[in-house]
Amino acid sequence: MKPQKKLPRKFYMRDVHIVAKELLGKFLVRRVGRKYLKGKIVEVEAYDGSVDKAAHTYGGKTKRNEIMFNEGGFLYVYFTYGMHFCSNVVTGKINEGKAVLLRAVEPLSMLDIMALNRFGKKNISTLELKNLTNGPAKICEAFGIMRSDNGTDLLGNEIFILNSQKLSENKIAASVRIGIKKSVDLPWRYYIKNNSFLSRK
């Protein structure tokens, strides 16, 4: 088996829906000292500021959302509900304002560090394991992603995404997005069918 390689800039610079679906099954990695936290991406949502009222970029560029107007391959991290961070992968060309929200990953490596970040302890119950990374803010807490990670280049060595074989269409499902109040009918949530780390069925 060939070693996994980082996704190249060109991967991210395509249509937001293509990138969203192809991110499923890829590996999110964050460096912590000499260790690497790793999880398989299993659930995402597409946001497109050109047509989508739920996208942070719908109303144009602001200080908060400016990273989302970068070219593809940067991390857009935002703070919400006064206590949570969520992370997005920016897609497309410069000034498009499109990104993919990471909603759930399946934890694969350094679970004890993730457990410490999430629950303040290394040994966790099966319920806590299930709740480790099955939500957008849970991913950020487990992976230690916060405000200072906004704008991180995913082609760098701190936070990046490793390639894997493209999933066949029949393993992917789509639904409406979760937790929004605008553009609620767009079926832009994509996830791996039957994965046990989804935030919802």
Next chain:
DNA sequence: CCACGGATTGGCT
């Protein structure tokens, strides 16, 4: 099992 509400900052109207 499900529904509901509190937490708590800060962006934008």
Next chain:
DNA sequence: GCCAATCCGTGGA
């Protein structure tokens, strides 16, 4: 001043 791309605990059926 309003309210958010969330999470978690509580309380009732």
